[in-house]
Amino acid sequence: MLKTIFPTLGRFRFTVQIVMLFVTVYGGALLGSYTVDRISQALPSLACSYDKLTTDHCILIVTQHQLHHRIGEALTKIQDITLKVFVPTLISVGTFFAFFFFLNKAFCGWVCPMGTVQELLFRIGRRLGRPLNRFKPENVGRVRPVKWLMLLLLVLGLPLLAGMGVASGEAGDAYCQVCPSRLATTLLTADAEQIAVRTSTSFNFILGAAGNALFGFVIIAALAVRLPFCRICPLLSWNALFQKLSPMRLVKREAHEKCAKCGVCEKACPMDIHEIGTQFGKKAFHEDCTLCGRCAEYCPDDEVIQIRFFGIRLFGSSRDYYKNRVKQESPEGMPKKRVINIQFSKPKPENG
Amino acid sequence: MKVIAILMTVLLVPEPFVHAAEGYARTVVAHGEHGRTGEMRGMHSESGGAMMAMSMSWTDYPLLKTRMSGEDREQRQTTVVQKNIAAGSVDAWSNNLKDVNAHRHLPLGMAGALLDKPETGGYHWLSAREEQAGRVLVASTVYMFGERNAQDPTAMFMQQKHELEIIPNPYPREHSRYRADEIRKFVVHFIGKPLANQKVVLVTQNGSRSEWTTDSTGAVALRLPDDFKPEADKKEPAERRGGMQGMMGMQAQGSEFVLATEYAKDGKTYVTTFNNSYSKNAYDKRSLAMGLGFTLLGMIGAMPLLRTRKTDQQTPSSGLTEKKEEA
Numbered sequence: 001m002l003k004t005i006f007p008t009l010g011r012f013r014f015t016v017q018i019v020m021l022f023v024t025v026y027g028g029a030l031l032g033s034y035t036v037d038r039i040s041q042a043l044p045s046l047a048c049s050y051d052k053l054t055t056d057h058c059i060l061i062v063t064q065h066q067l068h069h070r071i072g073e074a075l076t077k078i079q080d081i082t083l084k085v086f087v088p089t090l091i092s093v094g095t096f097f098a099f100f101f102f103l104n105k106a107f108c109g110w111v112c113p114m115g116t117v118q119e120l121l122f123r124i125g126r127r128l129g130r131p132l133n134r135f136k137p138e139n140v141g142r143v144r145p146v147k148w149l150m151l152l153l154l155v156l157g158l159p160l161l162a163g164m165g166v167a168s169g170e171a172g173d174a175y176c177q178v179c180p181s182r183l184a185t186t187l188l189t190a191d192a193e194q195i196a197v198r199t200s201t202s203f204n205f206i207l208g209a210a211g212n213a214l215f216g217f218v219i220i221a222a223l224a225v226r227l228p229f230c231r232i233c234p235l236l237s238w239n240a241l242f243q244k245l246s247p248m249r250l251v252k253r254e255a256h257e258k259c260a261k262c263g264v265c266e267k268a269c270p271m272d273i274h275e276i277g278t279q280f281g282k283k284a285f286h287e288d289c290t291l292c293g294r295c296a297e298y299c300p301d302d303e304v305i306q307i308r309f310f311g312i313r314l315f316g317s318s319r320d321y322y323k324n325r326v327k328q329e330s331p332e333g334m335p336k337k338r339v340i341n342i343q344f345s346k347p348k349p350e351n352g
Numbered sequence: 353m354k355v356i357a358i359l360m361t362v363l364l365v366p367e368p369f370v371h372a373a374e375g376y377a378r379t380v381v382a383h384g385e386h387g388r389t390g391e392m393r394g395m396h397s398e399s400g401g402a403m404m405a406m407s408m409s410w411t412d413y414p415l416l417k418t419r420m421s422g423e424d425r426e427q428r429q430t431t432v433v434q435k436n437i438a439a440g441s442v443d444a445w446s447n448n449l450k451d452v453n454a455h456r457h458l459p460l461g462m463a464g465a466l467l468d469k470p471e472t473g474g475y476h477w478l479s480a481r482e483e484q485a486g487r488v489l490v491a492s493t494v495y496m497f498g499e500r501n502a503q504d505p506t507a508m509f510m511q512q513k514h515e516l517e518i519i520p521n522p523y524p525r526e527h528s529r530y531r532a533d534e535i536r537k538f539v540v541h542f543i544g545k546p547l548a549n550q551k552v553v554l555v556t557q558n559g560s561r562s563e564w565t566t567d568s569t570g571a572v573a574l575r576l577p578d579d580f581k582p583e584a585d586k587k588e589p590a591e592r593r594g595g596m597q598g599m600m601g602m603q604a605q606g607s608e609f610v611l612a613t614e615y616a617k618d619g620k621t622y623v624t625t626f627n628n629s630y631s632k633n634a635y636d637k638r639s640l641a642m643g644l645g646f647t648l649l650g651m652i653g654a655m656p657l658l659r660t661r662k663t664d665q666q667t668p669s670s671g672l673t674e675k676k677e678e679a
Contacts, residue, residue, distance in 0.1 A: 131657075196640040
């Protein structure tokens with residue numbers, strides 16, 4: 001029965017993503033205005049606090065908020081650092097870590113609404129015949145540090161400085177001002193307020209303008225690049241800090257000499273993690289991995305790549321599964337049945 | 353007792369008395385930094401009594417105002433003050449109806465009634481009732497102690513507390529608030545039952561007045577007027593002050609509104625109000641045109657990625673490599 005509904009891991013993940021998109025974006029509207037805290041606290045991903053209708057919790061704003069209002073302020077009067085400062089902070093981020101402990105980075109690959117929006121756009125891009133742009137191994141390394149800069153500067157640094165009174169209070173949620181998920185999720189509820197740039201101060205304006213430009217770039221880029229924003233998302237680096245602690249993980253064993261030369265798993269990876277094709281063991285579970293499972297789906301060898309939870313195999317690659325999977329979709333995400341074929345170039349006249 | 357209450361109320365309004373009272377007010381911990389209602393959201397809490405005294409002269413309807421004071425967010429005091437009504441105490445309902453302290457009588461002191469946060473936290477319904485010569489006055493408002501996972505207050509809101517009631521449905525949740533030019537819903541109940549075709553008057557501190565009528569279910573959806581005057585812009589924006597209000601773009605330049613309804617039955621006249629604060633419209637100090645412009649700019653920046661090339665080719669600027677699609 002389940003196999004009929006979800007013939008592939010990809011179909012199952014896509015279904016979960018769509019459900020989570022509705023829960024994180026419209027859940028409060030469906031279940032009542034006052035339920036949003038509960039929904040979004042249980043799902044501490046990019047469920048945007050700026051969404052008036054539905055969600056109210058994102059670990060990134062909680063982190064900024066705690067640094068700004070508790071730790072930053074307490075550091076300025078060090079004698080006040082007591083349990084009343086750290087306990088609320090720990091409680092606030094505790095739900096995130098409890099959830100993260102079990103799901104690891106599956107947050108990103110299965111729950112995050114911004115990830116789902118980007119994947120939907122990428123699917124549209126495939127239907128429209130747009131090209132696939134991938135990062136080459138020598139170039140991807142230039143992008144990877146950006147997510148750490150985003151975390152250190154915008155999520156941790158500026159809010160802490162704001163709390164200490166060194167930076168303006170406007171920096172208390174610096175990351176949120178540039179977060180494309182804030183714009184995407186609020187627009188999905190027909191709320192255009194967030195797309196309007198704040199003009200009250202130059203700091204607000206600059207951050208807002210940068211955020212809008214980033215959002216516009218991501219929306220178009222997602223048609224031709226897989227998960228363009230995820231590569232610089234601070235949640236990815238935040239998760240990566242604790243990636244090794246979770247019992248949920250990706251495992252790859254070296255099957256044979258040709259394994260590193262096959263490269264199909266590498267092509268299937270939406271984050272362009274080339275290491276998945278060339279590395280084995282712990283190194284194959286890269287900090288950019290979102291546990292989407294595509295590498296395992298497209299590995300043509302039995303049980304070489306697995307997703308494991310407390311050592312128990314949840315999904316593993318198999319040759320038969322691979323054969324069926326590529327009949328539906330190429331490793332790069334190109335569907336075998338393209339239903340829309342738009343001619344972008346000017347058609348030639350039939351007679352001269 | 354009533355005479356004392358009236359005298360206390362009169363004494364409370366002038367600024368010097370309010371400030372003097374703060375000196376010996378019992379220390380009450382208003383947990384969390386999100387606690388807010390009218391005074392907190394509408395005005396700078398430190399400005400306290402003077403602004404409150406000024407703000408209370410704009411209507412004759414009964415009002416309940418809450419005010420937070422204190423620099424330390426962990427030690428802030430929440431005080432409930434009545435205006436245009438002379439009740440002996442303020443009633444407070446917390447959103448956990450099973451709690452033994454779900455309904456409390458808050459005695460009025462010199463500075464007003466002190467509201468502390470019970471363990472159940474979350475939303476609080478505050479009301480004051482005065483009955484005199486066949487006329488029943490009820491002032492009500494909602495105060496929320498910021499607390500994640502606060503219980504759903506709908507059951508508490510809908511529970512009958514007085515004869516005639518105006519109930520927000522829903523009340524703005526944490527990180528939200530009433531704003532100008534937005535439609536908000538309320539229901540009017542009499543003895544716990546919806547009151548259809550009942551006139552509701554909306555009066556704002558900015559000078560607007562409008563009348564609305566409940567539908568067959570006792571509900572009324574009204575639009576808060578966009579009636580802020582330009583001179584309010586000279587005040588410091590919330591964002592500069594920091595805090596969650598600033599983070600969420602909430603405006604410091606708030607104002608007050610009151611909803612009032614009157615109903616007569618069995619020789620008695622019931623007048624009930626619900627007051628709260630509201631802030632400027634969502635697009636105040638925002639530019640939609642510029643927002644769309646920068647979004648468009650970002651989109652244009654990504655357009656080269658959509659171009660189809662015949663061969664694999666590296667794009668120097670982005671470091672991206674285009675690969676021909678596999679069929």
